[in-house]
Structures are given as structure tokens and as C-alpha cells.
Amino acid sequence: MDIIQKDSEILRLHDETHEDIVKMTGISKSFPGVLALDNVSFNLRKGEVLALLGENGAGKSTLMKVLSGIYPRDSGDIEISGLKQEDFTTGKAKELGIVIIHQELNMCSHLSAAENIFLGREIIKRGVVSQDEMNQKAFEILSMLNIDIDPETIVGDLAVSKQQMVEIAKALSANAKILIMDEPTSALTSKEIEDLFRIIIDLKSRGCGIVYISHRLEEISLIADRVTIMRDGKYIATMNYADTSLQEIISLMVGREITEKFPKISCPKGEKIFEVKHLNAGRMVRDVSFELYKGQILGIAGLMGAGRTETTRAVFGVDPKESGEIILEGKPVTIRKPYDAIRNGLVLVPEDRKKDGLCTKLTVRENIAMPSLDVISNFFGVVNRQKEKMIVEKSIKDLSIRLPHSEVEAMSLSGGNQQKVVVSKWLARNSRVVIFDEPTRGIDVAAKVEIYHLMNDLKRRGIGVVFVSSEMPEILGVSDRIIIMCDGRITGELMAFEATQSLILTYATMFESKLSRSDAS
């Protein structure tokens, strides 16, 4: 990342024009029961990266949807390149070169990568769509991005990180003047993030204005020229990045000081609660064995694509196992499908919330209560509304989920609050082992701490906690013991007190370095 840092320093020096390409003033927008934007002002300059920051539900995505014509504003003015916009639609926004990469992936999973990239702008030759030319053009864009994807691959077959790169390729092919990236890196590998940052720097030098939304504050330091902070639907402040500090940014976002980023409690190591022995499932789970003790959080570290998600899925019975044993509280259990796992008190909080975690069309109440239906309904399957209410209210309170009331559709919540619903719906059940797969992705600083508290709370109650994460500081800060995976195998195990980022990285790239060494020789 050093090179990027240097490049962006140079570009920061050159960027002294201060020409506003976007000026929004007094923007308000409400949804039933929520004032999402309350008199917000916002400006974006030519050739800059503006980081738009705020907690989950602060209104970032809504403001950017207003700027791309998706939501009409209730009041306020929008000026693009000095011209006031009255009827501002998505068509108008496109015409003006405004391109948005949405927070939630927006792909047609049954179409190919090339078809997605050119969706709505298909290349037509003699009246028919020219697949060849689209594939060729898509190949060029993907190669420019250093993305190793065959343009003809069906997007639904790609990993989330690759899908996100296709989404980025799609935005870049549209020749944006104003590019909005709403959490573009939440599912990317560090290599892909580096490629993306290079592209961002290139776009800046061509005068493109970029709005960058992310909860990964460490990224902001690498690319942001200015930051704008929102809280509770209101504009709070805008600063030059160079004139502020992470501490200041966080306290403006949250409205209070956050003292403890990684709260840790120490519990005595208890008995072995869970064990996976010689698990094999497909190419990405090879002879995986690990043990879990009461009073310990087990972190699973590794780079994206190391086989961690595949391991959790195989354990939970989502994907078939070829061989291996699963032992819960000393007894072997058979888990062929997720229902077997749930019945045995095993819980998986999955990585991809939109696909596996949440019924976006159902209400928050229904989502939270669903996995507990057997507990809260009687012999005849009739739900006890009182019990249901208690569970739902407790979940909303425990995780501070921000919503007008529990009858809203899960889809209407902000990204981070949706994630909290996924977590809470499983916690509402009495469980013995909980596996979290990237639970804090897209979640703001304060809510992350809430999730860590929650894991600590489970640990204190003697529930086994497995925690998969790609973010090193979090793995180091939260786990008691860490296992590291690379290419479908466990390559290392460390106690948290002896673990360091570089040690984990050594294990996480074990096969890669071996391969490149043998290549070199």
C-alpha cells in the first residue's frame, strides 16, 4: 500500500482547484416513520475522494440515492457542475455521468459477467446484441482491473468478492464523472482492494469526483482527501483528512468517545464443547480438525478464499461432507442438513446476509422470530405472541437495532442494521455453539463493539464461539485462540497472546509462498 500512499500524496498536492461538481443543500427525505435525511448539505469537488462516514442508519446510502436520482428528495437543492437540477431522475443522473456502486450487490446472478457489465447498454450490431464484442470489451475492462474472471462466467457462480469486482467493472465502464462507491470493499481481498485503490487514484487524476463510503476507517487514511460525517440523518462536519484524526472522526460519528475498541473478558478455560475431526468437503475443506473449549473464543483467520466459509458451511450441513466427525459435548453427532445442526444447538450466522441470512421481504419481527418458532409455538404450531414479542424486543434492544418499529420490512433497514437482525435472529434461540462468519462486515464502529460484547457474553455463558474474520485487528483483539487456514487446510494455530499480524499472515500465505518459491526455482 506504500505506493498508493505516495501517489495519493502527490495527487492531494495537485488538487487545489476546489471546483464543486456536486452541491446539495438543505436535503430532507423521509420514509414512513423515519426522517432519514434532515436538512443535509453536501459538496463534492472535482478530482477528489470524499469519504462519507457515519454509523449504521446515519443516512449515507439514502443521501447517495438522492444524488443518483433513485429517491426523490422531499426538499432541498441539487446542483451538478453548477447547474440546478429540478426533476432529478436516474436517467438525468446517468446523463450527467453519475454512477453508483450499491452497498448491496445488484447483479443479475443468472447472466454472465459481460452481460452484467453491459446491462442496459448492450452492444448492438445490425440489430442484434453482439455477445462477442461485449465479451471482448468486458475482458479488456476486467484485465485493466487486474480481475481474473472469464467474461462468460455466470455471475451467480462467482464468489462474493468476484461479484463485487464485476459490479465495480460495470461502474467503471460507464465513464463516470461522479462515482459513488457505497462500501465497495466489504467483500474484497486485500489484493483486490489494492487494485481498486490504484483505479481510484487513476480516476481522480482524470478529474472524476469520488464519494467513498466505508466502515473500514483504516482504508480512509489511504485514499480520502476530505471526510464528511453524518449522524442520525444530519450533517455533522466536513474536514480535510490531513487536518483531522481517527479519534476525532470516530467521536463525531458516534457522538461520544469510544474507549475500548476490543473489549475482552477473561474466562477460565472450560471443558471441550465441540470438536471437528478430519473434515473433508470439496476442494476447499481438506482434513480440517479443530477443538473448541468453553470460555474461549476461537478465531479462524485467513485470506479471502482460504476455505473458512466452506468449512463453516460443511460443519453446519449446508454443503455435503465427504468424511469427518463432529463431536458435540463429547458425543458424535450426525449433521446432514442445517436442520440437524439447529436441532443439536449449533448456529451459523452466515457471511452473505442477503442470500442466506435474511428474508428481506418479511418484517423484522418475522425474521427474528423465525428460527425460534419451535420454541415459541405450542403443540399445535400456534405462536405465543407474548413470547414472540419478548424475544423480538430483547433482540432489538440487545443489539441496538435502529428501526421505527418491528413491523417494517427487513429490506428497509440500513445495511448494518440488517446485519444485526441476522445475528440476533439466531441468538434468540438457545444455542450451544455459535459460528459467526464475518459478523461485523459493513457494521459501524460502535455496533462492532456491541457484537464483540455479545460474543463475550456467549463466552461467559459457556456457549462455544467460533469467529471467522478477515480483519486482523479484530481477530487478534477478540479471539482467545486462533487457527489459520490457507487453501482449504489449517496451517497454523496460535494463542491470542502469542499471535501477531505478521505471524498470522505467514500461515495464511503458506502455500502461496511455497508455490511462488517453487515457481522461482
Ligand SMILES: Nc1ncnc2c1ncn2[C@@H]1O[C@H](COP(=O)(O)OP(=O)(O)OP(=O)(O)O)[C@@H](O)[C@H]1O
Ligand atoms: N427504502 C426505505 N424505506 C424505509 N426506510 C428506509 C429506506 N431506506 C432507508 N431507510 C431508513 O433510513 C435511515 C437511513 O438509512 P441508510 O440506509 O441511508 O443508512 P446508512 O448510513 O447507509 O447506514 P449503513 O452504514 O448501515 O449502510 C435508516 O433509519 C433506514 O432504516
Ligand SMILES: [Mg+2]
Ligand atoms: Mg448504507
